[in-house]
Amino acid sequence: MQFLESVSLASYTTFGIGGPARWFAEATSEEDVTAAFAFAGKRGFAVFVLGGGSNLLVSDQGFAGLVLRVGLRGxxxxxxxxxxxxxxxxxxxxxxxxxxxxxxxxxxxxxxxxxxxxxxxxxxxxxxxxxxxxxxxxxxxxxxxxxxxxxxxxxxxxxxxxxxxxxxxxxxxxxxxxxxxxxxxxxxxxxxxxxxxxxxxxxxxxxxxxxxxxxxxxxKGMLIVAGEPDCRSAGSFFKNPVIERTLYERIAAKSEGPVPCYPAGEGQVKLPAAWLVEQAGFPKGFGEGPAGISSKHTLALVNRGEAKASDVLVLATQILQGVYKKFGVTLEMEPVVVA
Known part of the structure; x- marks a missing residue:
């Protein structure tokens, strides 16, 4: 098992975004996992566990500890x-x-x-x-x-x-x-x-x-296909929110058309985050900078080529604030933010 220094994490994520890991190692056995934590523990480093990198947004500063990629197979x-x-x-x-x-x-x-x-x-x-x-x-x-x-x-x-x-x-x-x-x-x-x-x-x-x-x-741009412009993303960026039925009824009363929803337990409903985002003024293809909304799916924020994590977070914050202002619903980001 090798412990490498200053390894860029961008290539290990589907977003193609991220600064360097202070240390990086790949575990191909359970013994490697314990060895990695022993290595980090002796040096006082935090450990971040990396899988396929498909649900991550790594900060531009990277990660100051050990990134452990899990590579066990079988x-x-x-x-x-x-x-x-x-x-x-x-x-x-x-x-x-x-x-x-x-x-x-x-x-x-x-x-x-x-x-x-x-x-x-x-x-x-x-x-x-x-x-x-x-x-x-x-x-x-x-x-x-x-x-x-x-x-x-x-x-x-x-x-x-x-x-x-x-x-x-x-x-x-x-x-x-x-x-x-x-x-x-x-x-x-x-x-x-x-x-x-x-x-x-x-x-x-x-x-x-x-x-x-x-x-x-x-x-919908949710399949990772090399070379396609809308595929550098973390998939759905926002979770479908579960809200009280009373809030849903207030939203429906103010809406010009039907508000889609799904049952989510007693007194609650689940709303499609994509519908909320679009209705709040953020359609497919939104954004003029290096980070934008996919042209195929409203929930996918994409790296158009040279986006940084900060670009994605600015766009995400704009969407979060817009949805809350219009509907009073707080969306939750789905990807893990690594800093």
């Missing part, structure tokens, strides 16, 4: 449970499962990043969430300084949340995730975009649904 199948190393490419694993005829993650195709990131964000799209299939998560516990296995319940999954990005942020380094998938399953077609592609009565295969999801994501 897939082991035990019956209907797949034990997948954290460094495996997520979309490649989806394809692997679908090709074997296993359902449960087919709608999560095309999402960039690594397997290790999926329980952290409780990754979800097109009507599925990884929380529905995760059995357990193996991780290095930096508090106990040992490896532990957490059940799905212990992970505390909620919408785009887990203990890994909330109450226990920074405590665990995910090294393996176990997913219980369904053999010979029918694909999940709950999401409106998929129902339009596959009307009632049709019986698409898991592979057809996965490929359709990739096509939809591509059309």
């Amino acid at each position: 897939i082991r199948q035990d019956g209907d449970v797949f034990h997948v190393a954290a460094g495996e490419n997520w979309d490649a694993f989806v394809s692997h499962a679908v090709n074997l005829g296993y359902g449960g993650v087919e709608c999560l195709a095309g999402i960039p990043g690594t397997v290790g990131a999926t329980p952290v964000q409780n990754v979800g799209a097109y009507g599925q969430e990884v929380a529905e299939t995760i059995v357990s998560v193996r991780a290095y516990d930096t508090t106990l300084e040992q490896f532990v296995t957490l059940t799905a319940t212990e992970c505390g999954f909620a919408y785009r949340q887990s203990i890994f990005n909330t109450v226990q942020r920074g405590r665990y380094v995910v090294t393996e995730v176990a997913y219980a998938l369904r053999p010979h399953a029918a694909p999940h077609l709950a999401y409106a975009d998929l129902q339009r592609r596959f009307p009632a009565g049709s019986q698409p295969s898991l592979a057809e649904v996965s490929e359709t999801v990739r096509e939809i994501r591509h059309g």
